[in-house]
Amino acid sequence: MRPTLRQMQYLIAVADTGKFGDAARAVNVSQPSLSAQIAEMEASLGVQLIERSRRGAMLTGAGEELVRRARKILREVEDLKAVARFGRRELTGRLRLGVLPTVGPYLLPLATRDLHTRFPDLRLSVREERTVDLDEHLQKGEFDTIISSPIDHENVHHEPLFSERLYVCAPAEDPLTRGEGPVRLKDLKGRALLTLGQGHRLNAIIREVAAASGAEVSSEYEGTSLDAIRLMAEMGAGVAILPSLYALSEARLDRGLNARLIDHPLARREISLIWRDTSPLEVSLRELAAPLRSAAAKLLRHE
Incomplete structure (x- = not known):
């Protein structure tokens, strides 16, 4: 047996x-x-x-x-199911998409109309997760594709979507907020930086920024969302470090938010559409990347 x-x-x-x-x-x-x-x-x-x-x-x-x-067998079974669901080259039916919570709410709404126009029979099933969880569930075959940082995933192929820079957000009376132009690393020296908890790529990037600038990552508060980090910064708990999509989206809604760009190569992350290197959906997923890339470009052009 x-x-x-x-x-x-x-x-x-x-x-x-x-x-x-x-x-x-x-x-x-x-x-x-x-x-x-x-x-x-x-x-x-x-x-x-x-x-x-x-x-x-x-x-x-x-x-x-x-x-x-x-x-390995169960991953291949999931790929077999994908072949059955997407028997033709066109994207149709349900596609299971995992996405970073720091990207999904700001990128996907902008891309919805274009996605529906290009792929009218596609139904996205979207779930937001931390970087480490996205990787685990992609490799297990629970996602068909994910939107994440390619550096955090092995045995995958990917299509680049955008490069995202980081901004600081501090209380209104803080010199970082009152200043003009980009923030330099030396401006962060001695400051407490607020970030998401472990398991997020953003956490790792901000720790690198802190180490290079002489700042420190706050040990008193780790946010569960970018909104929470921003709120804590506005209450004086530290300096929030926010990615471009969030900073620019919220700046449009809240004219009182003064987010300033960090001018340094460390303060950025690459975001891609990612899939397993054994996935039979590669051709279709490369087509899916186009409207996502276009939506990001529309927002990031205001940087």
Whole structure:
């Protein structure tokens, strides 16, 4: 008897969580059902895959190798499903798109009309996630494509969309706000910079900026959104570092926001449309990138 796809999914869940109970919740089944399926898998293969103890579940050598191969098989199954959904070259049906929360709300609304005109039968299913989660779910086949920083993803192909620079936002009475023109790195020396939590590419970039400028990343507050960071900056908790799309979008809505560009190569990030290097949708996804790139250009031309 061969292992089933469901059994492979259950084994991977145990590998990812280290506990049968957590794995069962992750795949939405009961723990006895998951345990029984894995036991059946071990019996059919004639090898122990998991070492069970009170501390949790640990993979054996054979289990680690099987999990590695099972991940590849499940990714290929997702690609097979994509072939079925997009049997023709044109983009039709549901496309699962993952996007950075610092990009999606500002880019996608601008691109909606053009996307609908070019691909009238396409239905985007969009989910916002941190960089690390986007990578995990893309590699698992849970996304068909993502909008993220290509530097953070391996075994992928990508189509560049735009290069985004960073801005500072500080209280009205702060010299950084009152000044004119771009902010230089030396202007940030000794300042507390506000950013999103770990797992976001923006966090890593701002830490590099802090190290180069003599500033520090605030240890008292890590934002869950760009709106929260901006609000904390306006309350005097530190200096917010905001990416272009957000800064320019919000500046249009709030004339009282004085966001100033940071003039340094470190203060930028590259954003691309990204897909697995095994994806059968490459030609279609390169076509999808065009309206996204155009929408970003319309906003960023005001920099």
